[in-house]
Amino acid sequence: MPFEIKMPQLGMNQDSATIVTWLKNVGDKVTKGEAIFEVETDKATMEVEAQSEGYLSCIQVELGVEIPVGELIATIVENKKDVVKSVRAPVLTNEEDSKLDEEQKSSIEKEVAAGKNDVPTSEEENSSKSQELVSPSSASKKVLASPKAKVIAAERGIQVSRLRSLGLSEPIHASDMMGLPVGGQSNLMAVVDDGLFLELVEGSDKIDKKTIFVSFVRGAWRFLFPEKALSVQIINLDGSVSSSGDTDSRNHEAPAVSISLFDLRKTKLFSYGSGSSGNILSIGHHNGTFILNFSYSDADIQLSDATKLINEIAARVENPILQLL
Amino acid sequence: MPEITLSQAVNQAIAEEMRRDETVFLIGEDVAEAGTPFKVTSGLVEEFSTDRIIDTPISEPGFMGLAVGAAMTGSRPIVDLMFGDFLFLVMDQLCNQAAKIHYMSGGKLNVPLVLRTNLGATRRSAAQHSQSLHALVAHIPGLKVAMPSSAYEAKGLLKTAIRDDNPVVIFEDKLMYQDKAFVPEEEYRLPFGKAAILREGTDVTLIGTSSMRQVCEKAALLLEQDGINAEVIDPRTLVPLDESTILDSVKRTSRAIVVDEGHQNFGTTAEIASRISEKAFYFLDAPVVRMGAMDVPIPFSPVLEDITVPTAEGVADKARKLVAGELIHAL
Numbered sequence: 001m002p003f004e005i006k007m008p009q010l011g012m013n014q015d016s017a018t019i020v021t022w023l024k025n026v027g028d029k030v031t032k033g034e035a036i037f038e039v040e041t042d043k044a045t046m047e048v049e050a051q052s053e054g055y056l057s058c059i060q061v062e063l064g065v066e067i068p069v070g071e072l073i074a075t076i077v078e079n080k081k082d083v084v085k086s087v088r089a090p091v092l093t094n095e096e097d098s099k100l101d102e103e104q105k106s107s108i109e110k111e112v113a114a115g116k117n118d119v120p121t122s123e124e125e126n127s128s129k130s131q132e133l134v135s136p137s138s139a140s141k142k143v144l145a146s147p148k149a150k151v152i153a154a155e156r157g158i159q160v161s162r163l164r165s166l167g168l169s170e171p172i173h174a175s176d177m178m179g180l181p182v183g184g185q186s187n188l189m190a191v192v193d194d195g196l197f198l199e200l201v202e203g204s205d206k207i208d209k210k211t212i213f214v215s216f217v218r219g220a221w222r223f224l225f226p227e228k229a230l231s232v233q234i235i236n237l238d239g240s241v242s243s244s245g246d247t248d249s250r251n252h253e254a255p256a257v258s259i260s261l262f263d264l265r266k267t268k269l270f271s272y273g274s275g276s277s278g279n280i281l282s283i284g285h286h287n288g289t290f291i292l293n294f295s296y297s298d299a300d301i302q303l304s305d306a307t308k309l310i311n312e313i314a315a316r317v318e319n320p321i322l323q324l325l
Numbered sequence: 326m327p328e329i330t331l332s333q334a335v336n337q338a339i340a341e342e343m344r345r346d347e348t349v350f351l352i353g354e355d356v357a358e359a360g361t362p363f364k365v366t367s368g369l370v371e372e373f374s375t376d377r378i379i380d381t382p383i384s385e386p387g388f389m390g391l392a393v394g395a396a397m398t399g400s401r402p403i404v405d406l407m408f409g410d411f412l413f414l415v416m417d418q419l420c421n422q423a424a425k426i427h428y429m430s431g432g433k434l435n436v437p438l439v440l441r442t443n444l445g446a447t448r449r450s451a452a453q454h455s456q457s458l459h460a461l462v463a464h465i466p467g468l469k470v471a472m473p474s475s476a477y478e479a480k481g482l483l484k485t486a487i488r489d490d491n492p493v494v495i496f497e498d499k500l501m502y503q504d505k506a507f508v509p510e511e512e513y514r515l516p517f518g519k520a521a522i523l524r525e526g527t528d529v530t531l532i533g534t535s536s537m538r539q540v541c542e543k544a545a546l547l548l549e550q551d552g553i554n555a556e557v558i559d560p561r562t563l564v565p566l567d568e569s570t571i572l573d574s575v576k577r578t579s580r581a582i583v584v585d586e587g588h589q590n591f592g593t594t595a596e597i598a599s600r601i602s603e604k605a606f607y608f609l610d611a612p613v614v615r616m617g618a619m620d621v622p623i624p625f626s627p628v629l630e631d632i633t634v635p636t637a638e639g640v641a642d643k644a645r646k647l648v649a650g651e652l653i654h655a656l
Contacts, residue, residue: 144652148579148610173650174579174610 002075002082003052009069010041016066017041019073024056027083030076037073052076058084145172152177157184184298187273188306190314192290200320210234212320213261213283219323220312225305229256234263235280257300265290281313290317326509332365332502334476335441338483339366339403341512343373346401349487350377352388353405361405363443363502389415389440393423396438401487406442409496410456415440423492424467435490439483443499444586445536446634452622455630457535457586460593462494463563469493469517470563474538476506478561481515488514498536498586518565522574526556529580529644532571532597534560537584543637544644551641553648563593571597572605579610580647584635589617611647612654616640 007017021038024030035047036056054076061073077083143164145153149172153160158180168176201207214232221230234242241260262272262282270284273295284291294310301309316322329337343349351366351373357380360367370378381388385406392402406412412419423436444457463470471486471493473479479497486493523538524545533541538559545555556574560567575581581601585593594615601613619633646653 146579146610147607151607171650171652175650 002057002077003054004075005036005048005051005073007039007067007069007071007073008048010039010046011043014041014043014069016068018066019061019063020045022059022063023047026056026059026074026085027080028056029080030054030056050076054078055080055083057082143172144170146174148174149177156180185274186296186298186303186306188294188296188310189271190292190294190310192292192314192318194285194288194290196319197290197317210263213263213281213317216313216316216320216323217259217261217281220309220316224308224312231256231258232261233258234261237262237264237267292317326507328505329476329508330503330505331473331476331479331497332363334480334506334508335365335483335497336367336369337508338480338487340369340372342484342487343369343377346487348399349401349403350379350395351403351405352379352381352392354381354383354385354388354407356380356405362407363499365497365502366405385411385414386418389418390422392438393418393426393436396423396436396492397426397434401437401439403439403441403487406440408450408454408499409442409444409458410453412442412458412461416461419462419468419492419494420465424465427491428467436492437490438492439486439489440492440494441483442494442496444496445498445500446586446618446623447627447630448500449625449627449630451625455623457496457588457618459494459496459534459563460587460591460596463593463596467492468564471495471517472535472561472563473497474533474535474559474561475501475504477508478515478521478559480508481513482517482561485514485517489517496535501536501539515561517562518567519562520558520560520567520570522556522558522570524555524557526554526578528554528578528648529582530556530558530571530574530578531582531584531640531644532558532560533584534563534586534593536586537635540635540637540640541584544640547637547641548644551645553644555644560597563596566597566600568600568604571601575601575605575613576608579608580644581609582614582616582640582643582647584616584640586618586634588620589615590620592617611650614643614647614653616643 010017017039018041019037020040022036023038024034024036030036030050030053032051032053033049036050038045038047055078057075057077059074061067061071067073075084143160145160145163149163150160152174153163156177158166163172164170166180201209201212211234214234217232218230221228236242257279259279259281262280264270264272264282265285267284270282270286270291271293272280272282273293274280279296279300280294282293282295284293292310292314294306296306339349339351343351351369353361355361356366357370357375357378359380360369366378389404389406392404395402406415419440423438426434426436444459446455446457448455459470459472462468469486469489469491471482473482473495483495486495523542526545529548531541531544533539538557541555541557545557548555556578558571558574560571571581581598583594583597583601585597587593589595592615594617598613598615602609616635616639618635621633623633624630
């Protein structure tokens with residue numbers, strides 16, 4: 001006799017809920033008390049446990065759809081041979097996956113992705129009670145921030161909805177905002193003749209061509225701002241990061257300014273910038289010139305410093321001998 | 326500057342104003358030889374005789390009505406209502422007559438009357454003699470409401486009240502009658518609608534009326550030990566209310582707790598808290614917290630009575646939570 005799994009009533013006034021994740025697949029063995037799926041009500045997200053032992057069978061409902069309390073969701077059968085394939089939303093095994101039509105598949109993927117993204121980023125400081133309040137169910141909803149924190153966000157050009165992705169624990173207060181960068185982002189571009197560079201650098205066996213631009217950036221920075229710390233990293237075109245050594249080891253009180261280098265020389269691309277935060281220097285090569293594009297956060301670097309920096313780097317690219325001096 | 330009790334301060338204020346203005350008289354139960362149950366008016370009858378210090382039968386509506394009539398016709402009565410709880414007996418005379426006559430007579434009549442009464446629990450006086458009912462009268466347009474929080478305020482505010490051409494209700498805390506404070510010997514009056522910042526702070530504003538001023542000051546000392554810098558404000562008068570001092574403070578601290586001994590529901594704390602929420606909303610970094618008396622009849626049992634009113638520890642505890650950014654109310 002199969003055991004019917006019905007949508008449980010999880011709160012006093014709750015009359016429906018949504019399944020956000022299946023923790024078991026059709027055909028999986030489940031023991032009594034084992035969590036089989038996760039539901040989301042308007043108040044919370046919680047796991048629902050199996051009330052009987054057997055094999056999960058015959059899933060009747062789709063992920064992400066409101067299901068009334070008491071509605072049949074699936075069954076648990078005693079014998080593996082009695083397992084019936086799901087009527088509708090198949091689970092996450094590969095063999096099930098292949099049977100999906102594309103639309104269903106993408107909708108499930110979206111749900112799963114949403115479910116994963118919803119995990120709050122930092123919650124160590126929250127009590128268990130507030131954790132519950134900002135946990136998955138509410139995560140997709142309004143960001144909890146005080147009026148003052150919202151005013152500060154507005155002043156800095158940060159969208160309130162972005163505050164969660166910055167990893168702040170909620171409720172967000174004015175003090176949490178203090179460490180955040182201001183929202184402004186600026187862009188500078190320099191075009192440099194490649195003649196001397198190609199002759200001196202490309203022609204040399206002794207120079208590490210991969211990190212030569214890192215050296216230029218470091219050299220220019222040290223020359224202009226000897227009192228400020230800098231860390232430089234190379235971002236590869238696939239998005240991976242190759243670190244180019246640690247932050248300048250000298251003692252600096254302020255945290256290091258970080259600059260990411262995008263080397264586009266071997267591509268047809270010649271510039272890359274980011275609309276959000278961070279300091280990115282891209283180096284492109286086109287028609288006998290290098291194109292240096294510096295997209296930087298106003299919070300980290302002021303315009304006057306940025307112009308000096310790019311001028312100095314450009315000068316070094318134009319005449320690599322400067323780097324040696 | 327001599328240190329005198331709140332009771333002596335009230336006595337001095339009445340005596341000084343009666344000497345200055347012969348239209349001022351005092352009327353109430355047991356105000357003459359008995360000097361009231363709290364001995365506030367002791368000695369006045371010797372100086373001013375029973376013509377101006379008038380004992381009445383136990384008939385609050387009667388002498389209240391008499392005083393309203395006297396005020397309309399040229400006198401400046403001070404009515405002594407033995408317990409604030411008896412306000413219910415004089416509601417029509419106070420709220421329907423005194424509060425409205427100036428308006429309804431087209432400005433031809435004034436009611437320069439002072440109703441002196443008291444508030445405050447924890448005196449083991451049970452449910453009918455322990456209430457703090459200032460919110461009842463603060464609700465009525467046409468009445469001013471003063472809430473002295475020490476002998477200094479008691480004298481300065483009472484003298485201002487006696488010279489005001491409108492009806493004023495002044496609530497003294499019956500537990501503070503023997504509390505001493507420094508009071509200037511020379512003539513002074515405290516303006517209505519001007520709050521006092523008793524302690525400057527940066528982290529949270531504690532607004533305490535009357536008896537709750539001391540609670541807030543003690544809470545501020547407790548918070549100081551935790552490195553929290555609390556500002557303490559005494560509004561001194563509820564009507565008119567010094568909104569700007571309160572709002573300026575909250576805009577600086579971003580957090581506020583309003584503490585008052587009246588019942589919390591629909592009370593003084595609610596009014597002040599909502600004004601802060603309305604007018605300083607974008608400066609707030611935490612919900613505005615109300616702390617009033619528990620919404621129950623005040624128990625006779627000392628153990629129970631003590632937990633119905635806000636305490637310094639309770640205020641400090643709330644303040645710590647606000648400053649720590651804890652979620653104050655479940656969503």
